[in-house]
Amino acid sequence: MSSSLSPLPSLAELAAGFPADFLVADPDLAAGYGRDRTGDYAGTSFAVARPRSAEELAALVRRCAALGLGLVPQGGLTGLVGAAVPGEAPPEVVVSLDRMSAVRSLDPIGYTMVVEAGCVLETAKQAADAADLLLPITFGAQGSCRIGGNVSTNAGGFNVLRYGMTRDLVLGLEVVLPDGRIWNGLRTLRKDNRGYDLKQLFIGAEGTLGIVTAAALKLFPKPTQVETALIGLASVEEAMALYARARRSCSDLLSAFELILRDGLDLALAHRPELGDPLETRCPVYVLMELAAGGSVDLRAVLERALEEAGEHLLDGTIATSRAQADRLWFYREAMVEAQSRGGPYYRTDVSVPIAAIPAFLDSVLAELAGSLPEGRPITYGHVGDGNIHLNVVPPADWSREARKRLFAEAEEVIFTAVDRFAGSISAEHGIGRSKKRALMARIDPVTLDLMRGLKDMLDPDHRFSSGRIFDRRPAEPPAP
């Protein structure tokens, strides 16, 4: 008989031998580990465990194997694809990393830090900052998300353009494996070609192959100068041409290049009318660009010269002359993101296409959405310097839950089909989790699927870690004849 049909073990069996506070006892507290930050995903766990060390977690993994329980690791619950929220079958133990939150070390000569998985990203960034160093992972949820989640989702964000994805910043990992052993790959070496680079297996694997307990990360000199500009342009094509030129004219010191379409700005202004139009000219397309540098570079002059060279291609623009002004420019983007959810749930995407294909992709998909879903309001923004578009669709505020659900399914069909046409990705930075596994499986080629399954079967043959994420749950074995 398969383990999922066995009677459930008791909490006492699970907790035996661990410290008294190893499991979260208070049911209200435990419920907090069963729902993600959006509330879109919720589930009930068998128990919530809060290990203090990789060794304690490894012991828990072995115990769970003996008791037929699954495990799901949990960071800040900000991933948006349901990967870290507990499922029902087989019963899962949530592994919260929140007790493993130390910054273990920081090396200002080697430009590295070693951080435990439960450390909140913002806390790790502050520790680097206090040593005049930069941990460049930067995005909205940085005050809640945790390093282990950043690694396990290969998190992106605003600064990928300059510093890469989380994968590019990981030098080493400590991982608890599904067989209950600890893999110690926690190195700070910049160059290490001793055989296969095993840490790559666990980065972006969403907890399905191992549970990351600590990471060694690359740091950078902390920028002492930041310049921010908001530029208005006639088209997305002009925005992408500006991007290609600006990388060149700004000595690759661009740290962010965010696209906002007028529709999105209008939504922000409706929500926050006190902001006022950011530029004198009303433009179809805006770009929020940021340069960062240290040392004696005259960064303002570099930015001014770059915009001067772009000259006639720009409709309008403004350069912030103070941090407060720069914050105000960024606030337009935040207000837009905030405004989307004012009328209730909306459809969110996180897709990417080759950078040069962005204009044609957006032309095509926005025309199709206007044709087939005229009631939905498409809001487009994204880290376009990385080809990453968040193309969302906001339904009318008075629509029912059912009507919204239909709209979401139809919008997804239109958008993902266009992504396929442009050889893009249906998940640029959030991963697959539970929300995109059907869409992934519908378009994955058989060789890729075999290789992915091979890795899962090699590392987690009983599908005990984060089962039902990325892949569908393995069907329960039929009873023996």
Add this chain to the structure above:
Amino acid sequence: MSSSLSPLPSLAELAAGFPADFLVADPDLAAGYGRDRTGDYAGTSFAVARPRSAEELAALVRRCAALGLGLVPQGGLTGLVGAAVPGEAPPEVVVSLDRMSAVRSLDPIGYTMVVEAGCVLETAKQAADAADLLLPITFGAQGSCRIGGNVSTNAGGFNVLRYGMTRDLVLGLEVVLPDGRIWNGLRTLRKDNRGYDLKQLFIGAEGTLGIVTAAALKLFPKPTQVETALIGLASVEEAMALYARARRSCSDLLSAFELILRDGLDLALAHRPELGDPLETRCPVYVLMELAAGGSVDLRAVLERALEEAGEHLLDGTIATSRAQADRLWFYREAMVEAQSRGGPYYRTDVSVPIAAIPAFLDSVLAELAGSLPEGRPITYGHVGDGNIHLNVVPPADWSREARKRLFAEAEEVIFTAVDRFAGSISAEHGIGRSKKRALMARIDPVTLDLMRGLKDMLDPDHRFSSGRIFDRRPAEPPAP
């Protein structure tokens, strides 16, 4: 009975159905594929095949499986660890990628290119350069090595500091698998979090898990300014302090930071006395540093200010005022590398330690070498901005082959033991191949070994690809009872 005991198939069986020129027929030409550039490694292949496409290679892989032959992919034969030179048992077919050498595409907006595995690195660099773009992989062998080899060894070089290892530059791969299928992961997306990042498996795997046939690579704006300085310092410690300061004061525009010890410079000067001492002051330690940028940054001013700030920490220094002067400064390094081999074979290493540990590591290991191997002349240089040291030992010119061999073994023991003490790597950028597999296996932990073996067994269960590299050959199966 195991396949290695079967009678050898005929060349006609291997070649049936392929184009007439698929195998290299001329024995002299074929012999050229059996020896690496140093002549340190040589072997005899069963045949040399030169496929024109991934499909043709896939058909060859299936044929070899049917005939019980192994395969070993070959690029420019500049890897220095014997990975691409054919072995004897099981008999191996060399797969030369030299007919698959096209630059398939180049995208100046997305800053990407797609190149076939057999393209010589220099050719790919020139194609990028012609479009005002930079493919940053840069090292001595770039005129001979090929992209597939760069990917399969995760090649390093001078510019890792700024642009990362080859791994960091790969966006997508096309790979022929040991089961004879083609994995098409040839994407140019900057962000793609759809499940496991399978391309990572093949980067740095030295051909043991698959044969790379094409790669999509990240490009950068071509620098329009380069500034080069040679700095003299009192100690390695001062050099590393200069590195940490210079990253900061140069806005992370450092593109190279090469360490040379006085011993190495003396060797270069003995070999090329016409060069003369590069600085007025005779210094124990030299650093060759280079900054690169495009756009309107005043790069010379940035470098001058950075050196000014370092002030009293520098003993002496010079900034090149022309490309010719810069080439001359780099030539000291080349002359040193050249001079090492003048007295016959010498012991070469390619190790790394955490950057901050370099001074203590070198102090310790050089003292030990002086104590235990006083006849050997240690030559130390390296890409120390990445923690990567090439610490070589040159025996007296009149030593016999046997005496050298003993010295090499003793030097390796001293150096690798010191690397272990400083938690470093015995292979920073060249890989394991055949030359370091014993040293790797002597210090690998059991969990890492299990995971590495698991990957090999998953992808190449019959150990048909590059057998005997990284791992020892699997012993032939015992005859059935």
